[in-house]
């Protein structure tokens with residue numbers, strides 16, 4: 001409490017009030033208590049840790065592949081095993097690492113940046129996490145019982161259909177999608193409600209931090225894109241388990257339609273991953289260049305435009321299926337258009353850095369790394385948008401190079417920057433900057449060593465998804481370099497973990513605002529208490545912590561003997577009414593179990609849909625059943 | 635004492651049964667999600683239709699039009715019950731909530747019964763061909779949501795009847811009406827697709 005005193009007003013009976021807050025926000029005890037947590041810090045941290053473990057798992061799979069490919073005619077992995085591993089790697093990275101990681105960060109940061117005490121629906125939040133975790137366990141249960149999916153991360157029929165892939169592999173894959181989509185949709189819903197209705201008084205839309213904007217846009221993209229993949233995976237699953245004909249050409253079904261539906265999700269998916277990463281970049285650039293963002297309005301508009309355009313590009317993944325020429329022209333043009341909105345953002349960051357007083361921290365190193373790698377990945381993207389070139393390099397390592405440049409450069413580098421930037425807030429301690437810089441250079445060099453040669457290798461004609469290649473092709477040397485690069489990335493990962501572990505134990509104490517940053521999460525203790533703020537802050541500017549202390553303002557008069565926050569109006573964030581959060585509860589966990597029984601069981605026997613629905617219905621009644629006096633009219 | 639300005643909010647109400655509530659927005663997002671899902675399925679239906687010469691596929695009957703069209707009447711009227719309940723929830727009128735929810739439930743069950751009778755008369759199932767798959771998917775998904783919301787409405791009715799309700803439950807009644815309007819509204823394009831598309835976009839030899 002002492003640590004936050006200089007940021008909170010001196011109120012006569014402050015000590016008592018804070019004591020009350022402590023009591024009403026305390027976590028329940030014991031194992032059951034642990035399963036009942038609903039605070040956003042706890043749930044966000046769980047997401048982040050689980051997703052990080054998935055990054056390590058996907059990374060280990062990548063190393064297995066790179067080891068196999070190190071030299072021609074290698075026999076380290078069998079062809080079948082190789083298929084399983086690249087599929088599991090792609091699936092893990094996209095569905096179980098990247099999206100949940102971005103969501104975990106958002107769950108942790110958005111309520112803090114908005115100046116409130118929790119996400120709008122804390123129980124839904126807990127439920128979403130359990131669904132994600134059960135999805136992870138479900139897929140990896142398959143992997144470890146020799147039923148790993150092996151038809152690529154987008155599982156095109158007819159290969160993935162019942163005739164060509166009997167067994168349960170693809171069913172595990174398809175149902176894992178359902179788990180993670182439920183989770184993603186829960187998060188999107190609660191993030192939108194939090195941003196729309198629970199911002200600090202005074203934080204009108206045009207004062208919202210760019211990171212919060214990015215999450216608002218990303219959440220809407222989740223809402224409009226994820227239903228498509230639910231449909232795609234349900235096509236597969238129902239064709240495979242109850243003999244519908246959605247993707248069966250013999251009865252009028254259409255495998256190309258599957259591709260359309262999948263990519264209507266799949267393209268926005270990459271933006272769902274990297275738009276929050278752009279939000280990290282904005283937050284870090286502002287804090288570490290110690291300057292207001294250059295072109296706030298342009299940034300917001302460019303991000304919104306990005307969100308819209310992302311839904312008009314999906315067919316560029318399908319150029320090789322043969323399109324009418326007008327379709328080719330349209331999707332080429334729209335794909336190239338994304339370079340404009342991305343370019344606007346890049347120039348705004350550069351201008352901010354140029355005119356600011358940048359402090360060369362590790363976090364900023366990762367942002368510079370992002371700028372370089374992402375621009376390269378973006379340029380190959382523009383190249384791939386042109387149909388003749390796409391035909392030439394389709395399904396080669398050129399594409400593998402491109403998407404790792406945008407995914408790792410566009411999402412992973414900002415994410416590591418974000419880890420270095422927010423670690424002090426989350427743990428209360430600083431990360432080591434020396435190891436940090438080493439960490440950056442190892443990752444940066446390892447990354448380029450791994451993925452740059454893939455461009456050339458792709459142009460030389462090496463197809464993706466092959467378990468080996470003959471020596472005569474001359475692809476050996478490049479592959480060998482790439483494998484070395486991949487191991488260097490692995491060392492970078494180990495350095496990062498070592499830094500986290502040692503800093504967590506003995507890093508320098510951070511204090512509230514070690515970077516002298518601008519946004520509200522830095523206005524409270526590190527790590528924040530469960531209630532985030534003793535008195536909710538008022539945002540008197542776009543950079544609330546950079547205004548003069550005398551300009552600051554706070555909210556008083558919320559009840560502290562129960563979990564309360566403030567609902568404000570959508571546009572101007574004027575106080576509207578007080579909001580009572582539900583208490584901690586075991587019901588989200590129980591409901592997630594019930595839903596899991598339905599989802600997991602239905603892979604084996606469709607009747608489980610019915611049993612699962614009945615159980616879930618009962619669990620939901622338990623969830624919403626009124627109890628305690630906090631529900632009564634007051 | 636304080637050098638900071640403060641805003642005292644102790645005078646504000648601790649709930650609001652209206653679209654100002656976060657829950658209302660959450661519910662709206664859920665309707666967006668489901669709306670997108672049905673929208674994509676409808677688009678996929680017509681995409682598939684365009685790629686087939688004969689529609690409905692040989693052997694499939696043209697669905698009947700009379701019963702499903704009649705079923706629209708109780709369905710649309712049930713929104714009135716929902717509206718009544720939600721307005722009463724805002725005003726905290728117990729009687730109004732009971733009457734509205736009851737009306738909503740009764741009419742919805744009648745519409746559902748009519749739908750099921752018609753469903754029973756289809757001469758194809760989901761395995762038969764691609765039209766079968768889509769029609770059963772539309773009916774299955776929408777009916778699933780429909781029944782789920784009926785159960786939810788029934789639970790709310792019980793809570794109001796036994797008097798175990800406060801602002802949260804009243805808000806529940808209010809957002810329940812949002813879901814219900816959505817389910818009724820989205821049924822209309824689905825109804826047109828299932829029952830009318832084979833007529834106006836069909837071609838059977």
Ligand code: HEM
Pocket residue numbers: 059062063065066086087089090091093094098151152153154400404407408412450463464465466486489
């Ligand atoms: C950490 C270093 C990484 C390495 C060394 C690596 C390496 C690879 C390799 C060797 C392949 C398979 C190429 C083939 O045989 O076709 C691959 C595929 C893929 N990777 Fe990575 N990767 C890494 C990180 C990531 C990350 C962070 C993501 C996403 C966020 C990602 C997403 C994918 C996807 C989607 C595929 C395609 C899978 C498929 O073909 O179905 N990778 N990666």
Ligand SMILES: [Cu+2]
Pocket residue numbers: 266267313314316317
């Ligand atoms: Cu794309």
